[in-house]
Amino acid sequence: MNTPDSRAHSPADLVAAEDVLLFVNAAITATGQREFRSRAVDQQLSLDFLHTYVRVNYRRVYAASLALDINHHNAALIVRRLLETAGEASPEERRTEGRLIAARLAALPPQRVYRLFGELRRAKVNNRRTRAIMRDWLAARPDLGHDAVKYRAGLKTAARHIHLPCPEGGGPLAEVGAFLFRPGRLRRYEHGTLDAWRRAHYEQGALAELPFTVAEGFAAQHGMKREVFLKRAAPRMTRLERLRTREQRVMGERRPDADLTVMPLTRLALYVLSLGFEQRAERRAELTGALRAAARRAAGAHAGSWGRVHAVLDDSFSSSGSGQKRRRPLAVALACHHLLEVLAAPGAYRGSWTSGARDALLVRPWGPTPLGMRILDALEPGADGAAPDRLVIVSDGWDNAPSGLAGEVLRVWRRRLDPARRTAVVHVNPVYDAEGFDVRRLAAEAATAGIRDAEDLPALVEIARFAEGRSGPAELYAYLDRQVARFSGAGAAS
Amino acid sequence: MNRLELTGLTAGPAQVWGGVRLVPLVRRAPVEGLRLHREVYEGLGAGIVELGPRERYLSYIPHGLVADWSGEEDGRGAGRQSAAYGTQFGGGDVPRTVPLPPVPHHRMAKRRPGDRLRFLPLHLALEGYLALHFGGPSTAWEEWSRTALRDGLTPRAEDAYLGRSVRGLADALRIFEIHPGQCGVMVYVSDALAAAFVVAHPDDYRVLHASLVEDLYGELVHQYALYGAPVAAPVVRIGGAEHIRDLGALRSAARAQERAWAEAHDTLFARELLDTSYAFERVYRMKSFTLWRFLPPFVRDGGGQHIGETITDHKGQVAYLKTFRLSDAQIRRGHLLRTVAGADWELDRAAAALGSSREELVRRMRAAGFSALLRSSL
Numbered sequence: 064m065n066t067p068d069s070r071a072h073s074p075a076d077l078v079a080a081e082d083v084l085l086f087v088n089a090a091i092t093a094t095g096q097r098e099f100r101s102r103a104v105d106q107q108l109s110l111d112f113l114h115t116y117v118r119v120n121y122r123r124v125y126a127a128s129l130a131l132d133i134n135h136h137n138a139a140l141i142v143r144r145l146l147e148t149a150g151e152a153s154p155e156e157r158r159t160e161g162r163l164i165a166a167r168l169a170a171l172p173p174q175r176v177y178r179l180f181g182e183l184r185r186a187k188v189n190n191r192r193t194r195a196i197m198r199d200w201l202a203a204r205p206d207l208g209h210d211a212v213k214y215r216a217g218l219k220t221a222a223r224h225i226h227l228p229c230p231e232g233g234g235p236l237a238e239v240g241a242f243l244f245r246p247g248r249l250r251r252y253e254h255g256t257l258d259a260w261r262r263a264h265y266e267q268g269a270l271a272e273l274p275f276t277v278a279e280g281f282a283a284q285h286g287m288k289r290e291v292f293l294k295r296a297a298p299r300m301t302r303l304e305r306l307r308t309r310e311q312r313v314m315g316e317r318r319p320d321a322d323l324t325v326m327p328l329t330r331l332a333l334y335v336l337s338l339g340f341e342q343r344a345e346r347r348a349e350l351t352g353a354l355r356a357a358a359r360r361a362a363g364a365h366a367g368s369w370g371r372v373h374a375v376l377d378d379s380f381s382s383s384g385s386g387q388k389r390r391r392p393l394a395v396a397l398a399c400h401h402l403l404e405v406l407a408a409p410g411a412y413r414g415s416w417t418s419g420a421r422d423a424l425l426v427r428p429w430g431p432t433p434l435g436m437r438i439l440d441a442l443e444p445g446a447d448g449a450a451p452d453r454l455v456i457v458s459d460g461w462d463n464a465p466s467g468l469a470g471e472v473l474r475v476w477r478r479r480l481d482p483a484r485r486t487a488v489v490h491v492n493p494v495y496d497a498e499g500f501d502v503r504r505l506a507a508e509a510a511t512a513g514i515r516d517a518e519d520l521p522a523l524v525e526i527a528r529f530a531e532g533r534s535g536p537a538e539l540y541a542y543l544d545r546q547v548a549r550f551s552g553a554g555a556a557s
Numbered sequence: 558m559n560r561l562e563l564t565g566l567t568a569g570p571a572q573v574w575g576g577v578r579l580v581p582l583v584r585r586a587p588v589e590g591l592r593l594h595r596e597v598y599e600g601l602g603a604g605i606v607e608l609g610p611r612e613r614y615l616s617y618i619p620h621g622l623v624a625d626w627s628g629e630e631d632g633r634g635a636g637r638q639s640a641a642y643g644t645q646f647g648g649g650d651v652p653r654t655v656p657l658p659p660v661p662h663h664r665m666a667k668r669r670p671g672d673r674l675r676f677l678p679l680h681l682a683l684e685g686y687l688a689l690h691f692g693g694p695s696t697a698w699e700e701w702s703r704t705a706l707r708d709g710l711t712p713r714a715e716d717a718y719l720g721r722s723v724r725g726l727a728d729a730l731r732i733f734e735i736h737p738g739q740c741g742v743m744v745y746v747s748d749a750l751a752a753a754f755v756v757a758h759p760d761d762y763r764v765l766h767a768s769l770v771e772d773l774y775g776e777l778v779h780q781y782a783l784y785g786a787p788v789a790a791p792v793v794r795i796g797g798a799e800h801i802r803d804l805g806a807l808r809s810a811a812r813a814q815e816r817a818w819a820e821a822h823d824t825l826f827a828r829e830l831l832d833t834s835y836a837f838e839r840v841y842r843m844k845s846f847t848l849w850r851f852l853p854p855f856v857r858d859g860g861g862q863h864i865g866e867t868i869t870d871h872k873g874q875v876a877y878l879k880t881f882r883l884s885d886a887q888i889r890r891g892h893l894l895r896t897v898a899g900a901d902w903e904l905d906r907a908a909a910a911l912g913s914s915r916e917e918l919v920r921r922m923r924a925a926g927f928s929a930l931l932r933s934s935l
């Protein structure tokens with residue numbers, strides 16, 4: 064990486080490090096979707112600028128961010144931009160990029176990758192390297208027959224784009240080729256899913272063998288009742304499909320089989336918030352148990368290692384997100400609440416919601432954001448009379464009752480009451496601010512990091528360390544190098 | 558009664574979006590015994606109001622408000638329907654759809670069955686302004702045209718802008734975070750007071766909050782929003798940090814900042830609304846509540862002048878308030894009419910009262926759009 068050897072940081076290095084953190088924050092939070100305060104088009108324009116800026120000025124950092132916990136939207140965007148501008152990279156850079164791209168594609172959900180391939184085709188990016196990357200990814204797919212049914216258009220586009228050889232005759236690839244490019248010719252397929260797709264046109268029984276999303280369309284054609292269909296399709300659903308259809312599959316008193324405890328933490332929080340108050344109160348034990356289990360899993364080795372943790376969680380009206388990201392900020396706050404409880408030493412966690420809510424399970428996005436007062440509450444000593452070791456603020460950075468009080472409180476408190484930095488302050492922000500090209504900050508005294516999934520909190524706190532300015536650019540680049548080595552190593556091994 | 562009393566209402570911290578600043582007004586306890594409901598009318602806001610047997614009035618009417626003062630005085634329930642219209646949960650007898658009364662509406666304020674009164678928000682106020690000195694000259698001075706003598710001031714028309722066309726207002730209202738107990742809001746555009754809106758109960762406010770975008774706003778507000786730059790968010794600054802030694806001191810400094818804002822708002826921002834003396838006219842009386850419309854003094858001191866309507870309780874405390882900011886041209890017209898009427902429609906005396914010559918007064922009358930009142934030979 065562009066690591067300078069001298070310990071003294073030149074202004075250019077500091078600017079570079081700031082730009083890197085800015086981009087990482089954006090790549091974690093922004094999805095190009097509508098947010099509470101900005102439109103989708105603002106988000107996309109802003110993100111587009113940022114991607115171009117970082118790609119042109121810090122190409123190696125741009126590629127290296129694939130190794131961080133950035134969201135899928137930005138990962139796909141980075142891969143696309145890197146492949147589009149391959150000519151700007153040196154051969155050595157291209158090799159590193161290739162490894163990173165392969166590792167990232169392996170980690171992306173297949174529908175994202177197929178969409179990315181479609182975008183590459185539309186952008187007419189078809190160099191040898193792109194073809195090789197796509198071919199390798201397709202070769203690593205466990206079952207192309209399944210993909211041919213579930214992501215039919217995507218696979219067809221990709222196969223066309225890279226001239227995937229699908230010879231006539233025997234072999235699974237031949238059948239996929241026949242399925243995609245010469246439909247209706249073969250009387251029957253050897254491949255189970257392909258044949259089920261053929262039979263599903265006239266036989267309801269074959270639906271149970273198809274992927275859920277494909278079967279849904281056939282069920283509508285056959286005029287099947289939704290409950291009957293869901294009951295039969297349940298064994299073939301993915302984890303998230305099960306969670307999504309869970310409420311529709313409730314039959315009287317009997318709860319369906321979906322095991323809440325295996326769901327990822329933030330998804331689970333979103334699910335909990337989608338339920339009404341009565342349901343949440345009724346199923347308190349089940350939901351709280353599931354949230355705690357997910358939090359324990361997410362915390363992993365970090366559990367209990369954070370000491371006394373106090374948190375300020377934003378449940379103001381703006382945490383309702385937007386139509387596209389419904390209740391996302393609130394879900395992140397709820398997930399963080401449970402995660403922090405696990406991360407803190409036993410019994411040393413205290414969370415306060417901005418609305419003053421006491422019951423975390425029954426939160427709702429409501430009212431203004433008196434963040435300053437809540438931070439003061441959180442800074443009060445805990446039950447054992449000691450100041451907290453960490454103060455975590457989960458908020459979108461808008462502080463409006465009155466605005467700017469949170470920053471002032473943090474400033475005065477840091478200057479006057481805690482100059483020795485006994486308490487570490489971290490602000491995690493789930494909302495990308497399109498106008499500022501970054502997540503909004505509360506104060507210079509608090510390190511701010513973007514967050515998308517609460518599960519990433521331990522990793523983000525590490526990045527936030529750099530934002531605070533106490534660790535310099537050299538450490539930041541070393542950290543990035545470590546991440547790249549870990550990620551491409553893990554990608555190569557798998 | 559000649560002032561607006563906003564006692565019981567505290568200004569909360571402002572929220573700023575672009576050029577629009579919204580200041581919430583919070584009540585500690587709702588005003589007992591009065592609830593407001595909203596009625597939506599068909600025809601996308603085009604409505605005819607019958608003022609009398611032969612007088613009609615055509616205007617934009619998005620909705621009407623129904624004041625329900627059937628609540629018990631002991632404070633148990635405010636209004637028979639304890640939730641605002643459209644938010645009630647209910648048994649089978651609760652109407653599921655909003656009744657659409659046939660147009661035209663009869664009268665501005667009309668009694669409904671039970672202890673309910675329907676009125677059209679802002680129209681009371683606007684009508685009061687438009688019909689200023691409607692009667693025309695009482696003495697037949699020769700300068701006045703035949704039409705002026707026969708019909709008086711022919712119905713005037715004023716332009717107003719829909720809230721949707723005030724740039725940034727719709728967004729500001731959408732992202733505004735309503736405070737608990739909030740019963741009103743002051744809308745500032747480019748830091749000029751554009752409108753004030755107060756209701757009696759927080760639940761009503763929550764329902765009516767979005768209706769602000771359907772209200773009428775003056776020409777000035779529209780221009781300020783279109784050409785004005787984004788206003789600065791209020792900056793909180795905790796001074797005297799060197800005296801803060803513990804969390805308690807920091808907390809009281811933070812509280813002081815909150816209080817400072819409320820005081821600054823009342824004395825600095827809302828001064829023009831609260832310190833002006835108005836001419837109140839009683840429209841309707843219901844138990845201890847009175848519905849008024851008010852007109853400003855039309856003095857030209859450079860400050861904003863507001864017309865509006867209000868419901869006050871027996872102590873003069875405002876339970877409902879809606880205002881409309883007049884533009885400079887509108888204030889000028891009001892001032893001219895008032896002066897001329899004050900001089901019994903005699904041009905020489907009116908000119909003397911204005912401190913100008915007769916020719917100058919005629920010129921001003923014509924410039925203000927009152928040429929139909931004067932004889933063409935003048």
